[in-house]
Amino acid sequence: LQRFLGELPSSILPLLVGMAFLGLILNQIMSAGALVYFRGTEKEEDNPGLWHLLFNEGLPYFWRFMRILCIALALFLLGVFALGKFFEYLALRGEVAGWSGATLMIDLPALKVSACTFWLWLVGGWAYATKVITVLDNRRRIRRTAFHSLRLCWRHPVRLMAFYALLTLLGTLTGAALLFAGR
Secondary structure: OHHHHHHOOOOOHHHHHHHHHHHHHHHHHHHHHHHHHHHOOOOOOOOOOHHHHHHHHHHHHHHHHHHHHHHHHHHHHHHHHHHHHHHHHHHHHHHHHOOOHHHHHHHHHHHHHHHHHHHHHHHHHHHHHHHHHHHHOOOOOHHHHHHHHHHHHHHOHHHHHHHHHHHHHHHHHHHHHHHHHHO
């Protein structure tokens, strides 16, 4: 991906960034619309079309979902920064203690990636639970909802994290399979 982006003309990069940002915005709206759709609404309409329904039902939740996304992103970056500092400290201690090159060059980075992935799954599971609770209860205050979903994550850590991990894994594998098939 880095080589591919390096080969692109510099005028296309702002377009790619804009498309990624637009995709992020539409993802938040459509996710909220899907949660509203699966919640089941009391009103029956004349079948307005699925995309129209998802957009119209998800739009009121857009700013709430964006706040949840910003909080989750900040938590993820803070955790990755802390893990990076910890593994940097561990690598320095390992060099002084005389750890093998395989441990320092292979095992520690693999452990760091695993810890960062685990942290991503924790934060992602929390953000997903916060979004679901926000839509199901039609909550406006994200702070209270965030603490409520934190309690939910504390009570069911494996189930919630495993669900989010499976979702992200399937999404990543599907994207990779599409890229491979297109190649």
